[in-house]
Amino acid sequence: MSFQVPITIQKAIENIEQKKYFLPSIQREFVWKPEQIERLFDSIMKGYPISSFLFWLVEDDTIEEYQFYEFIRDYHEKNNRHNPKASIVGEKSITAILDGQQRLTSLYIGLKGSYAEKMPYKKWKHDNSFEKKELYLNLLKVSKNPDYTYDFRFLSKKEKDALSEDNYWFRVGEVLKFKNMNDVFQYLRSNNIALKPHIYL
Template sequence: MAYKSKSILQVVKEIESSKVYLPALQRKFVWGKSQIELLFDSLMRNYPIGTFLFWNLEREVANNYVFYEFLKEYDQRNPFNKRKTGNFLNPEIIGVLDGQQRLSSMYIGLQGTHTEKAPYMRWSDENSYKKIRIIFKLTLSTL
């Protein structure tokens, strides 16, 4: 089995176009805003973030397993991935066996939203939740 490199942009586009799914063995997304920000900080500093493990399947084989869609709009009140029902649109799909938290965070940070309860606010109060897009302030430095 050979390693294959993919850019972050390529994987984000594959998630958007419903080519990448989460097998049922994956836990739910649990990273908070600060963990997402730290992941992007590591990326911007060119630190390694580990490898990902993908499972390539033909559509006919994938239909024998349970898969979930990636969270694109994270909301703390309903943090569960939507179960994939029906046939897959693409002839081949990619299941993420390792790296779901990082990939979900990259998608949310680049294209999605993150809704979280403000500290010390009531869980039952709709105004306690704020939907945000994570925006990064990029600066150039010279060495």
């Protein structure tokens, strides 16, 4: 086992999107709650280490001996909580994630997908009991939760609109469109956002 050259979060997301990373059947399914995903992004923004990942390079002579699964992008507590089986026919080698599935899936959902869990007091059998939410960051205010610095929240469109007064909710996945700091400043100027000194994108 050896340590590899670190890659960016954006590159990891690209590898998931391009189906270069898979999950072996020995992995448990995704179990993190929205609060855990929000905490992960808060830790990243504060520069905290989020530990390493353990990858398994599976060569073509052994690929067919195992079952592999794709990552979940749009998690739905009722209708989409199971990882879809991966089609790896013809692949010469694949990279399977042995440790880090929860973190990588959380990054994927936060940056590219959505999370829908049953709302309180609603019934499981009703589809409207599950509201699709995306991850947002409040660019103008810090978190009111003493355990967090940055105000990350999974919000539905309705919730975001209701909380927009004196706030600016930035959909976190938009950050993948920025190529450099000039793009960041252009976005801030275009949306008339003046950041406080302790808030950084």
